[in-house]
Amino acid sequence: MVMNMTNTYPYKIAALYRFVALSDIPALKDRIAAECARLNICGTLLLAPEGINGTIAGAPDDLDAIVDVLDELFAVRQGELKYSHASDKPFKRMKVRPKKEIITMKQPEADPTKLVGTYVAPKDWNAIISDPDVVVLDTRNQYETAVGTFRGAIDPKTEFFTEFPDFVKQHLDPAKHKKVAMYCTGGIRCEKASSYMLSQGFEEVYHLKGGILQYLEDIPAEESLWDGGCFVFDQRVAVTHGLKEGTWDICLGCGHPLTPEEHDHDAYEAGVSCSHCHAGLSDERRTMLRQRHNFLIRERGEGTRA
Structure with missing residues (x-):
């Protein structure tokens, strides 16, 4: 019996980029933002004169539909386009951002549309x-x-x-x-x-x-x-072979990826700090992070920490 992936993972994710010369970035931004809103897509897409780059997610049919739009505009299927799945919504919102480069290096001589390995x-x-x-x-x-x-x-x-x-x-x-x-x-x-x-x-x-x-x-x-594991820029934190979700999570104090074992460290405090940032946190920031964490707990109805 073949398992239906969409029943197990309700979100389909597309990581994509293509180096391609673009013009009229504002018009492209408006077109893509409107299509993403219509299809309930979340994630981030960057647009620059050198091309398009980003990771987006949505219900499988909606995600396929937006990829069709991006392929029509940028031929993304001729670039790099990879799919994976997630059990939870991997991004909070959708952002389409004009940039000077789709991957910032600040070296004009680095132009993959002209010279590449x-x-x-x-x-x-x-x-x-x-x-x-x-x-x-x-x-x-x-x-x-x-x-x-x-x-x-x-x-x-x-x-x-x-x-x-x-x-x-x-x-x-x-x-x-x-x-x-x-x-x-x-x-x-x-x-x-x-x-x-x-x-x-x-x-x-x-x-x-x-x-x-x-x-x-x-x-x-x-x-x-x-x-x-391979760090990814969404709520999965990291994936392993077969692109399976890993067991890592993120320290909300500093953004450093954490193993389950690092939760046992004396410096770890959920939503506040870990061994990578505990010593450098000011009392003011520590208090702010605790307040934010308590607010999020109350929003989820899980009770408040002492």
Whole structure:
């Protein structure tokens, strides 16, 4: 008997991006916002002269309908488009935002519509990153890498993607590091990073097509070189192989992802703090967070903490 996924997971999620030249961003924004409102879609879409990027969710039929609209406008199915499911509404509202870049790097020479590295399918990724001559780079930020990484990958420990070019300039040399392979959540950051690195003279630059999410969907756990979960930017917090929801949650004090074990730490206080932020919280902010947490508890009818 085949299980109906929509009965188990009422929300369908689409993570998408495509580098494509756009004009008249305000008109596109209004059109998309109206269609999303009509179809009860939630999430965020970014529009910029270089393309579209975002993650959205809705009832399966409604989500499919909005993807049809986006494909008509931007040919998103020619870019990266990945589906998953969630048991709870993953976003509170819908936002359509005009931006200067769909993924901010602030490096004009990084233009994937003109120059981009070699795409590597998930089935070929293990062979690439197992090559001792290949430098493997995680292009995500450190709160994401704390959840999981590929074995042997270098973590630049950046707080923002805009810091990635500085890491490259300080730690990598085109004359020495001839082969570089990069990855990120869904492919957009490593695609843009590959364009930047080629512009800086690196000879062979590879990036994981579809990102970690595609790898976790395609590669069986027993063949995987991925350790941990993959941080995602919605209420699921992280997913594992097969894009199953993980057991992580978020500290509401600092936004750092937490394992179930970290709830047992003395510094953990639900809705307020964790071991990553407890020492740095001011009394004023701690009080504000407790008040917010108590308000949310009352709204859910769960009673108030002492």
